Amino acid sequence: MKLLIVGGVAGGASAAARARRLSEDAQIILFERGPEVSFANCGLPYYLGGEIAERDKLLVVTPERLQSRLNLDVRVRTTVQAIDRSAKKLRVRDLVSGREYEEPYDKLILAPGAAPLRPPIPGIDLPGVFTLRNLQDMDRIQERLGRGVRQAAIVGAGFIGLELVENFVHRGIATTVFELQDQVLPPFDKEMTTPIAEHLAAQGVTLLLGQSAEGFEPAPDGLLVKLKSGQRLAAQLVILGVGVRPENKLAVDAGLAVGPRGGIRVNAHLQTSDPEIYAVGDAIEVKDFVTGEPAQVPLAGPANRQGRIAADHIFGRPARYRGTQGTAIVRVFERTAALTGASEKILRRANRPYRKVYVHPTHHAGYYPGAEPMTLKLLFDPQSGEILGAQALGGAGVDKRIDVLAVAIQAGMTVFDLEEMELAYSPQYGSAKDPINMAGFVASGLLRDDHPQVDVEAVLTAPASERPFLLDVRTPQEFAAGHIPEAVNIPVDELRSRQGEIPPNRDITVYCQVGQRGYLATRILRQAGLRVANIGGGYLTYRLWYPHANGSTGGIESSRSRGKQP
């Protein structure tokens, strides 16, 4: 068996290592364009920010180590120019010597990755405009930083964009981020990004949403970025983080099938349209695990697993890739945002029915010092309760809850299973009723029709004639500090005695601060024969959707400065 692998970072290096463990006899050649293999690309922003002090830490394994330990033939600074599928050989070019040669294969794995998009706008090739994909890009940016940067502009407020923002601010650089969409972190639903946008502002970051760069101009001291709005922004350093495109040229030239967004098409065994050729990693089109739709999801974890699976299948195992959930996480200064499975956007696009709930618990027992507020959004099937997706925001413990829900999605579990989950509790780590249990209670209550809930955005965008009677069951103090317009205040503890004040023939929508008192109020009024529903997650959910409404701000940013959530 002669196995050739094109690309030596995540998927390619994993495939090579797995292949060797499966076969001592196979001849395995790994081609990599760059000088390094298997580097930690998720660490690049933190080297630029100084958190990772040694560049060598980013080299997970050297070509020499792969050679000595795994007996791999590693050829760095080498590009593969073309695939001759009928003759089953590659045309290869050694970038150092310039020598070109052919290399025949029995099986071929393509792991070329994805390249940062460089939109064709004027000035994009000026010095000072960078993208960040590999260590060489990082070195170039680091060199520019070393010559002094007071102002930086980040184009794109996705994961890598916000990671760069954080690291530049840590270096004392005045940083502006602009994003064409009307929210940061586009994989999330918009309302869930409100607290992150507020947090960026609180850190002194200038955030311009709905803005794109229309051009770059040289300036005496660096660059001017021309915005869509006509504004001009001075910066000594610009980084483009506007997405990636699959490196599919080799595949396309060889006539392999690609999807509409350019990802190399593969089957469940990761074989391309030529069964002798496999493809893995950021270059391929995967199946969305929840919707079953094709998707491009550039993530390191799935790339590693795909590499392993391709090698397994080549060596005769029945391995299958089950699709990608899109589990991802990002730290933005002192906040963490994470998600798994489908968002509302994706479910709407896929025409998949869903319901949703929000909870706003603390990450561990409130009585123990250091409890941090969290917002958890859960999306699920309206009939079966199957969990379709989850998004979480907060600080400590966000990663844990999203991982738990990622496993629940993988297992096909329902919201009723969340009620039962027995998670580790002592006051430093969780609560006797964990945020996961709470989300399960709220969602199960909705599906069992014990706890009817309405979405705040649906209530507030309904025509005036259909607007329900809006009842705020918090304390008068909370009500005075900010409430939904037109709401009437009757504290939950007085509700039993003041039911006469509620119109008997109107639909009633109840809310409190986080949803719990609203739930009790819903139960009380419903048993009294009224048509009532609760706003899931209460006033804090309202503030996610309407962050600029009057009254005290809600959401995570401000709930931190508050005491105990009532």
Added chain:
Amino acid sequence: MKLLIVGGVAGGASAAARARRLSEDAQIILFERGPEVSFANCGLPYYLGGEIAERDKLLVVTPERLQSRLNLDVRVRTTVQAIDRSAKKLRVRDLVSGREYEEPYDKLILAPGAAPLRPPIPGIDLPGVFTLRNLQDMDRIQERLGRGVRQAAIVGAGFIGLELVENFVHRGIATTVFELQDQVLPPFDKEMTTPIAEHLAAQGVTLLLGQSAEGFEPAPDGLLVKLKSGQRLAAQLVILGVGVRPENKLAVDAGLAVGPRGGIRVNAHLQTSDPEIYAVGDAIEVKDFVTGEPAQVPLAGPANRQGRIAADHIFGRPARYRGTQGTAIVRVFERTAALTGASEKILRRANRPYRKVYVHPTHHAGYYPGAEPMTLKLLFDPQSGEILGAQALGGAGVDKRIDVLAVAIQAGMTVFDLEEMELAYSPQYGSAKDPINMAGFVASGLLRDDHPQVDVEAVLTAPASERPFLLDVRTPQEFAAGHIPEAVNIPVDELRSRQGEIPPNRDITVYCQVGQRGYLATRILRQAGLRVANIGGGYLTYRLWYPHANGSTGGIESSRSRGKQP
């Protein structure tokens, strides 16, 4: 419906709140012997240590709040003396007025909890000898601490014992803990507690294993504790944390069935042998979720869920309790230990076949600062790969991995599912190959017979004639710093060229530091036709089992002071 509930802490308070939400009309009376309901008993040690500064924080909800919000009739300082099952009424005594009265019920929920064991040893009732169950106990201990305590003795190194140790050391008290068993944290398997014992010693705690208190004697300055060994230990404060017994007197007097260890017998709906009477919380016998055997598992999370389920069933819902996994966690100074599902001890007792693996990864990407070592032990079915139990030790991220595995056990997932798990990765939170994936790879490799593994304790306790050839594939430097006796050193990178040094007709056992190089060595030798198996988790696993062997110590305590794990 008239519902009476005996006991108002975790299960009782949850049942009462759920019952009210299900029925506004029900008459609900909650009897509680103490002055408080629903207090945070898991927080008591941290108030004594000063981490929780305000006593009020421990009161989750007051009787007044339960009354005003949930319209409950809460009767504190009230004991229930007897159940008259035929007449369906209770005999009740108001502890303040001394008044006794009868209270009829339609349904009754018993949630009396469990009381700390007080073994009948001489001097147990001396002042200075305490147990810790409720706020009153806590207040008494706090009062004693306030009068000056230089030396404290904790009897029992279970969860609460070690939490008290930590808090007393934080107060500057010289603390000794003794435990009758030969390990701390008895729910864990012994080898997994080795690093915790080492860590206690490193914090200056005197830990005496295999020791029990045989008596207490008054001394001019407090007490003398008489140990089994004959030693006498001076202490001004002694706390007994040797376990709890179900408060079953009311149930037993009423003729309700109890299990062999005293837990009140219940069915899946939490009905006792009298279907009008339910029981929940620490007082009941539960079904072990993994083995199906009866068990006593006093935990707050399950107690809360049981309260909810009992109320659901009383109000006509088909709710069932699925059994208890025993998921638990404890912080011991800078370490975290957590477990879920069955231990080896439990599986052996239940005669359930199993296999196991150990992995020793870092809690997040090693290239990012602050990666903490972790040890994860996974137990699984040798045929199906179903996950039966897990134990983890380390610092940050231990809670997350145990929660993920708790969900996997709940879902009936296998080790093959762990390979596929798509968990949230960025360098602050995990790795592209998470510790969970790693454990899945190692366990799946074992079951697929790609990666034969042996248990180190089985190898080293085998008769000399059956001992395999022991091959250490680490570097000569690592070998010199400590190795398993009789092992021969051939570094993995030289293995292909030095195979001639290995006896061709003997069983071979390979090991490295954490198992990964040993895995590769196993693959190389196996494909060369040799009979070979790897020691799962390598030398670090050996050091868990043999902490006092010669050479550098292993385990978590010392791997922290080491650099990168090779």
